[in-house]
Amino acid sequence: MAPLLERLRHRGWRLTAQRRVIAEAMAGEHVHLAADEVFERAREMLPEVSLATVYNTLNELVSMGELAEITHTDGRKRYDPNVAEPHHHLVCVDCGEMLDVVTEDPRLPTDQQHGFELLGVETTFRGRCPDCASSASSA
């Protein structure tokens, strides 16, 4: 799938300077930035950009389906530009690093569906990343 900026251009989305740097901040493969991190990155490229615009734009991209919103344990929302390939997440409980993993979706047996119309599944594997594991054992 084309990168985020490309996709937005195709949609005829009005691409202002602010929106471009925000989209550029989200570029990449394993990107799971929180709003304040997007703000940081965007500001390096365009210092005048405001936090409100970052929030506006991220919310808009989410409702356009161009970004996925991930709710992290710490209460900050994170944004994932990888909406093309269905995937789950592997998160380090110590440093919060988040990686994409591609695994089979877990299944919900019919007798557990409670009459729900199923729409999706999200799985988060929690663990300790190599860096945190080695620094913990040496501590």
Next chain:
Amino acid sequence: MAPLLERLRHRGWRLTAQRRVIAEAMAGEHVHLAADEVFERAREMLPEVSLATVYNTLNELVSMGELAEITHTDGRKRYDPNVAEPHHHLVCVDCGEMLDVVTEDPRLPTDQQHGFELLGVETTFRGRCPDCASSASSA
């Protein structure tokens, strides 16, 4: 497993009036209350109880391992007294109702582990509950 209050008594946890009503508010099988809902329920039984105590107590119970903390999409933490039986959740995207479901844990293939030491898995099935499905189609 014994209900929450029972377990707490066994641990010799100092059981004050406030703590008891908070624990009682969490009693039941499919309970996934947010802090303000616990506060509400507790206050019905003991009007003097304060919100700070609710937060203090919930956090304490979580670190004792007697409650599980669930991070909901809306930014409110929810608390689950069912820590005995490993389970996952089924959530209505419209009304937020949350049910426990018992399914097999999804597996993370070794080639996807990125060197992480795995600690746990959380799965959330998202869907629409029967009530919301019928009111949506009639709307």
Next chain:
DNA sequence: CTGACACATTAGAACAGTTCAAAGATTGGA
């Protein structure tokens, strides 16, 4: 090209959920 309207952006106030700090109340043990 120009005016005008729609849309984007901004700063800061407002808001929700949660945590913190200091003072007061309660508990259990000597």
Next chain:
DNA sequence: TCCAATCTTTGAACTGTTCTAATGTGTCAG
């Protein structure tokens, strides 16, 4: 009973996010 430890309370502070009202910018019809 008195003390020390612990619990509770109030209210302020903090974090992440949304809202508001004013200003700025792009686009297009004429």
